[in-house]
Amino acid sequence: MKRQLRYGGLAAAVVALAVVPFIVSDSLVQFGINALLVAVLAQGWNVIGGFSGYPSFGNSVFYGLGSYGTAIAMAQFQLPFWLALLLGAVIGTIAAFVFGVPILRLRGPYFAIATLGLSAVMGAVVANVPIAGKNIGLILPLFKGDRLFYELSLGLLVLATGIVFWLSRSRFGAGLVAIREDEDAAQVMGINTTLYKVLAFAIAAFLSAVAGGIHAYWITYVDPAGSFEGSLNVRMVIMTLFGGPGTVFGPVIGALVLSAVSEVLASKVSTVASLFYGFVIVLAVIFMPKGLLDVIQGVRTSGVRYFGANMRRFRL
Amino acid sequence: MSEALATAPVIFEVRKLTKRFRGLTALSDVTFQVSPGEILGLIGPNGAGKTTLISLISGTLLPTSGEIFFEGQRIDGLPAYKRARLGIGRTFQVMKPFPGLSVLENVTIGALFGATEGQERKRARAREKARELLEFTGLSRHTDHRADALGGPDRKRLEFAKALALHPKLLLLDEVMAGLNHVEVDEVVELIRKIRGRGVTILVIEHVMKAIRNLSDRLLVIHHGQQIAQGPVAQVLKDPQVVEAYLGKRRQ
Numbered sequence: 001m002k003r004q005l006r007y008g009g010l011a012a013a014v015v016a017l018a019v020v021p022f023i024v025s026d027s028l029v030q031f032g033i034n035a036l037l038v039a040v041l042a043q044g045w046n047v048i049g050g051f052s053g054y055p056s057f058g059n060s061v062f063y064g065l066g067s068y069g070t071a072i073a074m075a076q077f078q079l080p081f082w083l084a085l086l087l088g089a090v091i092g093t094i095a096a097f098v099f100g101v102p103i104l105r106l107r108g109p110y111f112a113i114a115t116l117g118l119s120a121v122m123g124a125v126v127a128n129v130p131i132a133g134k135n136i137g138l139i140l141p142l143f144k145g146d147r148l149f150y151e152l153s154l155g156l157l158v159l160a161t162g163i164v165f166w167l168s169r170s171r172f173g174a175g176l177v178a179i180r181e182d183e184d185a186a187q188v189m190g191i192n193t194t195l196y197k198v199l200a201f202a203i204a205a206f207l208s209a210v211a212g213g214i215h216a217y218w219i220t221y222v223d224p225a226g227s228f229e230g231s232l233n234v235r236m237v238i239m240t241l242f243g244g245p246g247t248v249f250g251p252v253i254g255a256l257v258l259s260a261v262s263e264v265l266a267s268k269v270s271t272v273a274s275l276f277y278g279f280v281i282v283l284a285v286i287f288m289p290k291g292l293l294d295v296i297q298g299v300r301t302s303g304v305r306y307f308g309a310n311m312r313r314f315r316l
Numbered sequence: 317m318s319e320a321l322a323t324a325p326v327i328f329e330v331r332k333l334t335k336r337f338r339g340l341t342a343l344s345d346v347t348f349q350v351s352p353g354e355i356l357g358l359i360g361p362n363g364a365g366k367t368t369l370i371s372l373i374s375g376t377l378l379p380t381s382g383e384i385f386f387e388g389q390r391i392d393g394l395p396a397y398k399r400a401r402l403g404i405g406r407t408f409q410v411m412k413p414f415p416g417l418s419v420l421e422n423v424t425i426g427a428l429f430g431a432t433e434g435q436e437r438k439r440a441r442a443r444e445k446a447r448e449l450l451e452f453t454g455l456s457r458h459t460d461h462r463a464d465a466l467g468g469p470d471r472k473r474l475e476f477a478k479a480l481a482l483h484p485k486l487l488l489l490d491e492v493m494a495g496l497n498h499v500e501v502d503e504v505v506e507l508i509r510k511i512r513g514r515g516v517t518i519l520v521i522e523h524v525m526k527a528i529r530n531l532s533d534r535l536l537v538i539h540h541g542q543q544i545a546q547g548p549v550a551q552v553l554k555d556p557q558v559v560e561a562y563l564g565k566r567r568q
Contacts, residue, residue, distance in 0.1 A: 171437055171438075174424070181416055185414065187397055188397075189482060190397050190401045190426075191429050
């Protein structure tokens, strides 16, 4: 009964989100598309960073490759959007296998640095490829339909969350969590760690690439600096950590809340917005280091003392 | 090697196993066999190469040369996870629980991925099996506690339960009694006997002499990576080379 109620509530929330663009203003719909897409990125990061414990700072590469794959297919080969999107997703996923096999041998900070390097270099590489429009980038055919893009983004987020939900109860997901907790122990317990890590990376890449493809068609152009923006990595990591890494809904909630916070700050106190954004994150790290979802649970069991306990635990 | 040994059934065999780390030879030409259901004690001073041997068998390290056979199949080239699925379980000297997971989840993972015959691919079934093993190892009251909240002796029990969840035929125990008091040592000895009673073959590294003497059917002694003695417990412990390795030379 309780479970049915929960699923019902979830379905209602998705329907409510789906109806939103038919009610609110255009600018809010545009905000919604951005927020949903970045939530997909956060959810993708959750698979490799939250579940598998590999802190990737290179998922923007897959986002960019998805954008470019879609753009090249549409602008250079006049393929329809659906096909182009698929192509972008395939390119992003293949890249995850190619880069993942060597990079996922590195652990902890070394892995993070390697992915950071990847994200720094990829834009420069693409800027030298003629078919990708070199430095200038590509213009995609114009399609006006913010509502459609909104629904697409929402659909992708539902898919991403569905995948993570499956991870949270499947054998595969248990394997990833074991890798996060102790990779050596996971190995001697019969888990094919190399395969699992690469697959997790590929899932993250697939989701990021599709998000990139949708974004590219929506804003109708791609360029190296915009599509391979490194700061995107930091944003998805912060959002996932803010919401609760390794949980099903944490990254979604974190992404939506932080997107809203930064949007409000940007419109109300434009010049110092990023300062306030930073302040919010610092507070979050101090008072809720394990994410929003943990706060909800912690406050329910131990009230306000939850925050004090966190501060003591981390010796702040 | 005696006639009797050569003809006894063998579940596990190591032939001329050697491991070098750059210039350092950690193990050289180690050769032995284990019969099904046997408890083989592996002793030797610190740094003798005991843990290296266990790591070579479980696959966390690859040998420089030599061969390892398990149930007639050569396994020294297989990755660790495949060896685990064949039925080789190990514990770690520096214990490796999955710290953030509950005790139950820790053991469940073993049941999900272990040896093919005992494997439960569904989480719910694997959890049931894990509960059984928590009962068996005496961890039931900690089922829902986080693994990193356990005290020393219970962590050892968790290592056991995790390794057993694989449904192993061969269990490699790396100093599971270190740091335990007399009562706890006796409990662990009892537990190891119970595991053998289930038909599991066991290779145990130990420094607690009283325990290993009680427990082992045979002893293998390693010193500076060399195998210096092998055979029945009483005989090996009287061996002058073994005595020298442990106590040093008698002054003339």
